Each structure stands twice: as C-alpha cells, then as structure tokens.
Amino acid sequence: MMITYENKIILAPMVRIGTLPMRLLALRYGADIVYTEELIDWKFMRSKRRYNDILNTVDFIDQTDGTIVFRTCSEEKEKVVLQLGTCDADRALKVAQMVEKDVAAIDINMGCPKEFSIKGGMGVALLEETDKAYSILHTLVTNLSIPVTCKIRIFETAEETLNVVKKLVSAGIKAIAIHGRTRNERPQHAVHTDIIRYVADKISIPVIANGGSKEIENYKDILKFKQMTGCTSVMLARAAEWNCSIFRKEGLLPMDTVIKEYLKLAVDYDNSPSNTKYCVQNILRELQETPRGRKFLECQTMEQICAIWDLEEYCCEKQSKYQKMGIQGRWQVTP
Numbered sequence: 001m002m003i004t005y006e007n008k009i010i011l012a013p014m015v016r017i018g019t020l021p022m023r024l025l026a027l028r029y030g031a032d033i034v035y036t037e038e039l040i041d042w043k044f045m046r047s048k049r050r051y052n053d054i055l056n057t058v059d060f061i062d063q064t065d066g067t068i069v070f071r072t073c074s075e076e077k078e079k080v081v082l083q084l085g086t087c088d089a090d091r092a093l094k095v096a097q098m099v100e101k102d103v104a105a106i107d108i109n110m111g112c113p114k115e116f117s118i119k120g121g122m123g124v125a126l127l128e129e130t131d132k133a134y135s136i137l138h139t140l141v142t143n144l145s146i147p148v149t150c151k152i153r154i155f156e157t158a159e160e161t162l163n164v165v166k167k168l169v170s171a172g173i174k175a176i177a178i179h180g181r182t183r184n185e186r187p188q189h190a191v192h193t194d195i196i197r198y199v200a201d202k203i204s205i206p207v208i209a210n211g212g213s214k215e216i217e218n219y220k221d222i223l224k225f226k227q228m229t230g231c232t233s234v235m236l237a238r239a240a241e242w243n244c245s246i247f248r249k250e251g252l253l254p255m256d257t258v259i260k261e262y263l264k265l266a267v268d269y270d271n272s273p274s275n276t277k278y279c280v281q282n283i284l285r286e287l288q289e290t291p292r293g294r295k296f297l298e299c300q301t302m303e304q305i306c307a308i309w310d311l312e313e314y315c316c317e318k319q320s321k322y323q324k325m326g327i328q329g330r331w332q333v334t335p
C-alpha cells in the first residue's frame with residue numbers, strides 16, 4: 001500500500017536520534033509515519049546494500065569504513081521516509097533508486113540552517129535556489145515509483161512562503177512539511193502557526209505542520225497544534241526526542257519505561273553504543289546531573305548502559321546469541 005499523508009502524526013527527521021530503534025519505538029507508541037535522520041547523498045553513495053539475516057534487517061554499509069549508514073527492517077517498510085540531504089538532482093536520484101524498494105517515500109531536506117548544509121548548497125540553501133530545488137524534486141518524482149516530499153522552513157512573510165511552496169508543489173510532490181520558523185530563527189523562538197495555516201489553506205496537497213514541540217506536552221497538545229495550523233498532519237521532533245511515548249493516545253509513559261523500551265530495541269537491532277548513549281542522553285537531559293545520570297555518562301558499552309536500567313541480562317543474552325550466529329556488519333569503532 002502506497003503511503004499517504006492525510007491525518008498522520010509523524011516522527012520528524014532528527015540527526016542521530018532518528019535511527020532504527022527510535023523509529024520503531026515511535027511506531028509502536030502510535031506514530032503513523034517515521035522519518036530517518038538526514039542522510040547525505042554522497043555519503044550514502046559510498047554504501048552497499050546487504051540483507052542481514054541475523055537481525056533480519058536491510059543494511060546499507062559504508063564501503064570505506066564499514067559503518068552502517070542506514071539500517072531498516074520490514075516492520076517499518078510501509079511507514080519509513082528516508083530524508084536526503086542533497087544539492088544535486090542526479091545524485092539524489094541515484095541514492096533514491098538504491099533504497100526505492102526498502103522505504104515508503106523519499107523526503108528532501110530544505111530546512112536545515114547548519115553551516116555544513118548551507119555551504120554544501122543543501123538544506124535551507126535550496127530555498128534560495130528554487131529552480132534547483134524544483135529540479136531535484138521533479139527528477140525524483142518523474143523517475144521513482146514511491147512518493148516524494150520535502151521539508152522546508154517559512155520565509156518572513158506568508159506570501160513569500162506561499163510562492164515558494166507553490167513552485168515546489170508544482171514538481172509533483174505528494175506532501176510538504178513546513179517548520180514554522182525562518183532560517184534565522186532558533187528552536188526557542190515562537191512558531192508561526194499563522195503562516196503555516198495561510199499556506200495550508202491555499203494548496204491542495206497535504207501540509208504537515210512542524211515546530212510546535214515547545215508547546216506539546218501530551219497527545220492532546222498535538223491535536224491543538226494541528227488545529228491551530230489548519231493542517232491535516234503534524235510532525236514532532238523534540239517532543240519525541242525527549243519522550244517518545246508522546247505518540248500514545250493513552251498518554252505519556254514514565255521516562256524510565258521509555259528508556260527501557262528504547263534500550264531493548266537498541267539491543268535487538270545491534271545499535272551502536274555511541275548512538276544509543278546519545279539518544280538516552282537526550283531523554284535524560286538535565287537528569288544527567290543526578291548520581292545515576294553521572295554513572296550513565298561513564299558507560300561505554302551496551303552492557304554498562306543496560307545495567308543501569310536492569311537490562312544487563314537481556315543485553316548479554318542477545319549479544320552472545322548474535323555473536324554465536326556470527327553477526328557481521330556491526331558498528332565499527334565509536335566515532
């Protein structure tokens with residue numbers, strides 16, 4: 001079944017956070033669609049696809065250093081959107097064709113304001129070069145069998161935002177995610193729901209509202225944000241990073257429950273200790289200052305991390321099982 005974008009609650013793309021364990025956790029808590037972290041086209045092109053028959057995953061492995069660029073599995077196949085960082089239509093197409101059979105859709109990042117992206121002509125730089133942005137989207141739409149979308153930031157005015165959106169929509173994309181901040185605004189700035197609403201009212205494809213996490217503390221707040229922006233769908237980044245159970249209609253779970261469920265998935269899918277630690281750090285936040293938090297910060301292995309949440313045995317059993325099966329394509333040295 002082809003993915004659609006009406007009435008969806010979505011895990012936003014987040015570098016280092018949106019790896020497989022967090023995406024699966026979000027889906028299990030009730031997210032309808034999950035975006036990968038942004039993957040840079042030229043890095044992705046160095047990878048080779050391999051089926052991992054121990055984990056039952058599809059792995060894209062960097063041929064230069066053996067690291068896993070992208071790992072996915074059948075549980076998320078119909079719901080995972082791969083986000084690409086790119087400034088080049090041909091490269092974007094090559095990567096998209098490498099993953100076309102393994103993901104539900106492709107998204108192009110047109111919102112990242114980081115220096116790395118802008119210098120490379122990627123992210124929000126594409127909103128200054130709308131002909132190029134259009135050509136990337138149009139190339140993908142014309143040559144792929146799966147939907148193509150993009151994620152943007154707003155401009156200073158609603159009119160300017162609408163003009164650019166109209167041009168991108170004319171490339172044939174199936175939906176557009178709008179982060180309601182300008183390229184110079186930071187996460188602490190208020191989100192401009194009025195501009196998102198203005199655009200959503202005037203275009204025919206689904207608009208996915210983004211940028212509301214500061215005001216989203218429970219499931220009901222997601223619906224409030226949806227209503228304020230007049231959008232059919234909502235995408236959450238930080239609210240999900242801090243407590244992924246935000247996607248549960250039944251209500252938030254305690255932080256320790258979320259960490260435990262996250263760690264089990266990280267062990268199940270042989271996630272790297274460094275990535276696992278990073279994600280847990282972003283759940284703990286200021287609690288890293290507590291005695292338990294400090295003990296956690298000293299951890300270097302999955303066993304050590306798991307032990308803090310009474311999952312040492314779970315971790316050791318899985319790891320020795322995988323080792324006996326001769327697991328390959330493991331994470332390499334900690335970056």
Ligand code: FNR
Nearest residue numbers: 012013014015037038109179211212213236237238
């Ligand atoms: C992000 N964001 C982001 N956006 C994107 O298009 N690609 C990416 O890879 C990332 N990476 C990323 C990492 C982290 C840790 C954060 C917090 C954010 C931006 C994100 O998707 C979203 O647009 C903003 O965070 C605003 O939404 P929230 O946080 O208010 O829901």
